[in-house]
Amino acid sequence: MDTAHLPRIAAGQTVTVRVPATSANLGPGFDSLGLALSLYDTLTVETLEGDELLFELSGEGSDSLPRDASHLTVRSIDQALTSLGYRRGGLRIVAQNVIPHGRGLGSSAAAIVAALLAAQALLPAEAQPGTRWVFQQASELEGHPDNVAPALFGGLAVSWQEDDEYCSAKVPVNSGVHPVVAVPGHELSTEAARAMLPSSISHQSAAANSGRTALLIHALATAPEYLFAATEDYLHQGYRARAMADSAELLETLREAGLAAVISGAGPTVLVLTGNPDELSSALRLVERETAADPGDFAAKISWRVQQLEIDHDGAKIELHRWL
Known part of the structure; x- marks a missing residue:
């Protein structure tokens, strides 16, 4: 689409957005439930004179993701601005990625939400359509709202679609709930995982x-x-178990021990939801034991990162917006 006729966003602005990781499905809540977690990606967008695009990327994905207009963040900014009747000029983007990619923790939803919130903040106040617009646009770009909603609003999100409109309700989470994640060292494509599902199930x-x-x-x-x-x-x-055998094995072990373990999103991360301090301690000990590398059998083991997280109750935040 030719955008040359559209007004440019004003140069001299800096916006920083922080967005949490999310876990969708949570077991039975397929394509409808999502939970915000205390891992955060940070995106800073600075508007420049001219048309140059500068992109700095650190952390997760820094060894493989593009640093040009093909990056999901830039594509999301461009689409948002165009739909609102504007275009970007020069940009300096700094992405600090903490959320693992391709692990079922909502990295793409976080990138889209951060980009759209930044794009909206760079517009004149009277041209900003608001958070509900961000939710609709982000859900369309992501293809579903189950990760977008908790990333944007925080807490537990129950999401659905009515005709062409995405909807979500935020549910407060009990203060006794504490998550533990076991993140394997390999990725799994959401599309590949979804392709393994049957076309129908029994009543x-x-x-x-x-x-x-x-x-x-x-x-x-x-x-x-x-x-x-x-x-x-x-x-x-x-x-989906055969696409992530190690995660499925860990999931089975944890559930046999009475822990509320699930596959996070499409996987392969395993999420444990604990309900009290004793259960949290037990979960951490068992997950760390089951994911520890066996010194005598390195070839049979994958690497894992085990983390105790918290529920993020606030969702995405604009931490800074200043004029230079």
């Missing part, structure tokens, strides 16, 4: 999954003692 499986999803919302909001039963999935994790 019995659908009914069972509906009940567990309803229970999961109750467990996360008010009754963490039900987390183990509530995270039982009947729709997708079993079908």
Whole structure:
């Protein structure tokens, strides 16, 4: 699309946005539930005179992602500005990535949300359409709202679609819930994982999954003692297991121990939702033990990062907007 006729955003601005990681599905809440977690990507966008694009990238993906207009962040900024009747001039972008890529922790949703919030902030106040617009646009770019909603609004998000409109409701999460993640050293394509799902399931499986999803919302909001039963999935994790054998094995071990373990998003990260301090301590010990490398069998083991996280209750934030 030719945008030369559109007004440019004003030079001399700097905007910094921080966006949390997210875990979608949470077991039975397939394509509808998402939880914001305390891992954060930070994006700084500075508007320059001229048309030069400068892109600095550090952290996750820095060895493989492009640093030009093909990057998801730049594409999202361009699309947002064009849809609002503006175009960018020169930009200096600094992306500090902490959220692992291709691990089921919402890295693409975080990039899109950060880009759209930055793009909107760079416009005149009267041209800014607001957070709901950001949610709609980000969901369209991502293709679904389950990661976008918690990334933008924080907490537990229940999302759905009505005709052409994406919708989401934020549910407060009980203060006793603490997540633990085990992040493997390899990626898994969301598209590849989704392609492994069957075209239909039985009425019995659908009914069972509906009940567990309803229970999961109750467990996360008010009754963490039900987390183990509530995270039982009947729709997708079993079908995807062969694409992430190590994650599936860890998941089975943790659930056999009575822990509310699930595959985070499309995987391969394993997420454990704990409901009290004793359970948190047990989960950390067991996850660390099960993911520790065996000195005598390195070839059979993959590397894991184990982290205790918190629930992010606030979602994406504009931390800085200044004029130079």
